[in-house]
Amino acid sequence: MLQKKICMVGAFATGKTSLVARYVQGIYSDKYQTTVGVKIDKKVVTVAGQELNLILWDIHGEDEFQKIRMSYLRGSAAYILVVDGTRRDTLGTVFQLQAKVEDTIGKVPFITIFNKYDLSQDWEVGEEDLEELSQRQWTYCMGSARTGLGVEECFTKLAQMML
Amino acid sequence: MLNLPQPIVTFLCSTVVRDRFPAYLQVTKNGDLLSYGGACDRYGLNPLQLHQSIDDQIFFLAGLLPLQEAAMHIPFLQLEDDIIAEVHLFAEEQHDWVVFFDATSENEEHVLIQQKVNDLSLLRRKQARSLGHIIQSETVAENILDIRPAGEQKSLSILVIKCCNIEGLDDKTATSNPLKILDAYLSAISPSILDEGGLVHQNIGNSIVAVFGVLPSTRSSSMQAIDASVRILQLFEERQPPIGPSAQCALVVTTGMVTIGLLQVGFGKTLTVMGQPMDVAVNLNEHSIGGTLIIDKLTFDGLDQRQKSFRPASLAGSFMTESLCLYSYHPLQ
Ligand SMILES: Nc1nc2c(ncn2[C@@H]2O[C@H](COP(=O)(O)OP(=O)(O)OP(=O)(O)O)[C@@H](O)[C@H]2O)c(=O)[nH]1
Ligand SMILES: [Mg+2]
Numbered sequence: 001m002l003q004k005k006i007c008m009v010g011a012f013a014t015g016k017t018s019l020v021a022r023y024v025q026g027i028y029s030d031k032y033q034t035t036v037g038v039k040i041d042k043k044v045v046t047v048a049g050q051e052l053n054l055i056l057w058d059i060h061g062e063d064e065f066q067k068i069r070m071s072y073l074r075g076s077a078a079y080i081l082v083v084d085g086t087r088r089d090t091l092g093t094v095f096q097l098q099a100k101v102e103d104t105i106g107k108v109p110f111i112t113i114f115n116k117y118d119l120s121q122d123w124e125v126g127e128e129d130l131e132e133l134s135q136r137q138w139t140y141c142m143g144s145a146r147t148g149l150g151v152e153e154c155f156t157k158l159a160q161m162m163l
Numbered sequence: 164m165l166n167l168p169q170p171i172v173t174f175l176c177s178t179v180v181r182d183r184f185p186a187y188l189q190v191t192k193n194g195d196l197l198s199y200g201g202a203c204d205r206y207g208l209n210p211l212q213l214h215q216s217i218d219d220q221i222f223f224l225a226g227l228l229p230l231q232e233a234a235m236h237i238p239f240l241q242l243e244d245d246i247i248a249e250v251h252l253f254a255e256e257q258h259d260w261v262v263f264f265d266a267t268s269e270n271e272e273h274v275l276i277q278q279k280v281n282d283l284s285l286l287r288r289k290q291a292r293s294l295g296h297i298i299q300s301e302t303v304a305e306n307i308l309d310i311r312p313a314g315e316q317k318s319l320s321i322l323v324i325k326c327c328n329i330e331g332l333d334d335k336t337a338t339s340n341p342l343k344i345l346d347a348y349l350s351a352i353s354p355s356i357l358d359e360g361g362l363v364h365q366n367i368g369n370s371i372v373a374v375f376g377v378l379p380s381t382r383s384s385s386m387q388a389i390d391a392s393v394r395i396l397q398l399f400e401e402r403q404p405p406i407g408p409s410a411q412c413a414l415v416v417t418t419g420m421v422t423i424g425l426l427q428v429g430f431g432k433t434l435t436v437m438g439q440p441m442d443v444a445v446n447l448n449e450h451s452i453g454g455t456l457i458i459d460k461l462t463f464d465g466l467d468q469r470q471k472s473f474r475p476a477s478l479a480g481s482f483m484t485e486s487l488c489l490y491s492y493h494p495l496q
Contacts, residue, residue, distance in 0.1 A: 001219075003218055003219075013285060037238055037247065037273075038223075038239065038241065040240070042222050061281070065277070066277065074227055087288065
């Protein structure tokens with residue numbers, strides 16, 4: 001079976017672990033338990049009639065004390081940039097990370113997910129931010145690990161981009 | 164080995180190394196498993212088949228081998244359930260090696276610290292966002308702020324910041340939005356408070372009240388409050404937007420025992436600070452003028468070489484000043 005490594009990257013507490021838990025196990029918790037290091041999960045999916053074994057690298061959040069080691073990204077077929085839509089600065093983190101990732105592993109497909117879409121009253125990401133993404137020709141989607149909205153679609157879209 | 168006597172080497176091997184359950188894999192440059200050994204079971208590395216592709220057997224290695232760098236280190240890798248492995252990969256001419264150690268307990272310690280750091284960062288954000296409604300839940304207050312909900316006595320420093328002469332604030336024209344202007348000012352000031360370890364307690368009119376000493380710090384609460392004050396004065400001097408050309412701030416810091424606790428206000432809990440230092444700070448602030456920083460004696464006593472920037476002062480108009488020993492800030496050139 002075809003193995004595809006996919007990395008989850010983004011600032012801390014944006015919902016990387018929650019998105020993987022929602023996608024792989026269909027579960028969600030409101031309790032925040034930070035990831036220190038890397039957690040590996042896998043899921044078999046069928047895309048366009050082809051079976052893929054997705055190997056998901058849930059990497060700790062980027063912050064002052066824990067910089068993401070770019071060597072973790074080696075061998076990735078694709079990656080997911082996770083933004084917390086209620087914290088606009090996490091979009092800035094993603095811009096920086098994307099440049100570093102591309103420096104390390106070159107151009108591979110990636111998708112940006114604006115997570116926590118259920119918290120629309122606290123939403124900080126604006127139209128002009130989405131316009132900037134469009135200008136960069138980035139694929140993005142809205143999602144919520146909490147309600148499950150858009151999560152499956154996001155992974156599926158990325159899987160299609162990899163084929 | 165590093166010139167260590169044999170008994171030491173034996174000791175290290177039997178304790179430091181063995182207790183960490185080493186395991187290894189040897190992989191050819193084509194990605195086939197050549198040999199393995201050690202505590203592979205512990206990391207869920209089984210069943211392993213020699214001379215078969217490693218990528219199909221150990222998923223996380225997919226894409227990593229053959230190694231592109233001379234070595235790679237993953238300090239904490241969670242594969243199976245509750246075991247966290249420290250993984251070293253290193254290359255030799257003919258093959259690559261992968262070495263595993265058990266790092267579960269180290270990981271636990273790191274998680275404890277990182278969790279606190281992240282929780283605090285998130286709390287800091289929440290505060291910066293909604294001045295006043297600081298404490299969202301009792302648990303946060305107890306776990307992070309260390310406040311007993313029933314209330315307690317604590318020595319804190321109180322900083323009151325009054326913004327004066329703000330353009331457009333008293334403007335009655337329809338175009339200006341005073342709330343928006345004030346909000347911009349408060350948002351510009353609050354990072355200086357939060358970065359020095361303070362809490363934005365509340366805002367009254369165009370004044371902000373901040374408290375220092377609630378969150379743990381290696382500096383005294385006085386030093387934290389003074390450092391924040393100096394940053395705020397600088398902010399007004401630099402006049403970066405939104406600080407307008409004539410805007411000024413008047414700062415007062417007092418220190419002493421207060422009662423702090425959580426009050427049920429409406430549906431949420433609010434941090435409450437009561438006591439003489441609070442009353443004095445608010446009173447002094449009413450009478451102080453733009454561009455000044457006034458502190459009381461207890462604040463002064465809590466400073467180190469920062470004391471050199473302060474001189475005895477008095478405040479006209481305040482009935483409290485007669486009985487109080489006050490100092491004002493004069494930056495050293
Ligand atoms: N409301 C809401 N909360 C979410 C959502 N996704 C995650 N969270 C919450 O956000 C917090 C952080 O989620 P995690 O999945 O641990 O975030 P992370 O990116 O893995 O964090 P680090 O491992 O620290 O980098 C947790 O309290 C989650 O419950 C969502 O879609 N909606
Ligand atoms: Mg995580």
